[in-house]
């Protein structure tokens with residue numbers, strides 16, 4: 346199928362893009378980034394914007410930078426550039442791990458981190474990591490700039506805190522504790538597919554005690570969710586199998602798993618249980634230096 350007719354605008358700067366968003370704020374304008382989600386939706390007529398604002402010339406939004414207190418990633422940074430960036434591999438290994446599961450090489454060459462999170466697919470891997478790591482989203486309009494936490498950014502399936510005249514410009518992630526270990530794993534039908542269930546875990550373990558656990562689950566609700574029940578049980582607890590099993594069971598009991606076409610609630614529950622256990626143990630072992 347072909348998309349419905351639309352006007353095409355191609356600003357050269359962020360200021361120009363914000364002006365165009367402001368001008369079209371009452372219409373149904375859409376930003377075009379990598380086009381890897383928006384263009385298929387337009388082709389299927391699930392999205393019919395009357396105006397497309399193509400931000401691909403805004404090179405000022407394509408960067409990965411080390412700041413005093415965080416790693417900042419520009420919204421227009423391509424997936425592959427984020428995944429391979431030395432700062433991401435050094436400080437945000439959880440994000441690099443998750444990216445191994447995002448789509449395929451050619452899609453990652455074009456798709457952007459900003460487009461991925463603005464699209465807010467509940468099965469997407471990147472929001473799971475950004476939720477686990479308490480990322481901050483910098484959002485600009487012609488009139489104001491605001492910072493939104495991951496918890497407040499993702500509101501539901503294909504729904505975020507972004508308003509019609511707003512552009513996501515940057516994502517900030519505080520540098521994790523250098524002693525932290527990370528693990529990301531998912532269950533999907535085929536490699537590169539969206540996740541049926543995914544789990545991101547970052548754990549700081551020290552001489553057999555879990556000091557801190559930051560965990561998020563994807564695919565089981567309308568957005569990525571923090572595993573706060575498990576996190577609370579794990580913090581300060583001894584790093585033994587029974588602690589992890591108890592924390593995971595309590596977390597699983599706190600989630601309402603629903604049947605979906607081709608995937609039963611029972612399947613998703615047991616997949617989530619297995620991934621939570623494995624990832625918490627792997628992240629803790631990496632923190633202790635007993636696993637690569």
Ligand SMILES: Cc1cc2nc3c(=O)[nH]c(=O)nc-3n(C[C@H](O)[C@H](O)[C@H](O)COP(=O)(O)OP(=O)(O)OC[C@H]3O[C@@H](n4cnc5c(N)ncnc54)[C@H](O)[C@@H]3O)c2cc1C
Nearest residue numbers: 376378379380381382383448456457460461463469513538
């Ligand atoms: C075959 C296939 C498999 C895929 N598999 C996966 C997968 O396994 N996991 C996964 O996570 N993703 C997957 N994707 C999606 C891919 O990650 C997309 O690149 C991503 O979801 C959208 O990024 P984009 O830059 O292409 O955004 P676009 O498609 O250009 O835009 C997506 C949405 O975000 C909005 N938007 C874009 N940038 C901004 C911005 N800076 N500010 C505000 N709004 C903005 C657009 O208006 C649009 O609504 C897959 C895609 C395909 C085609």
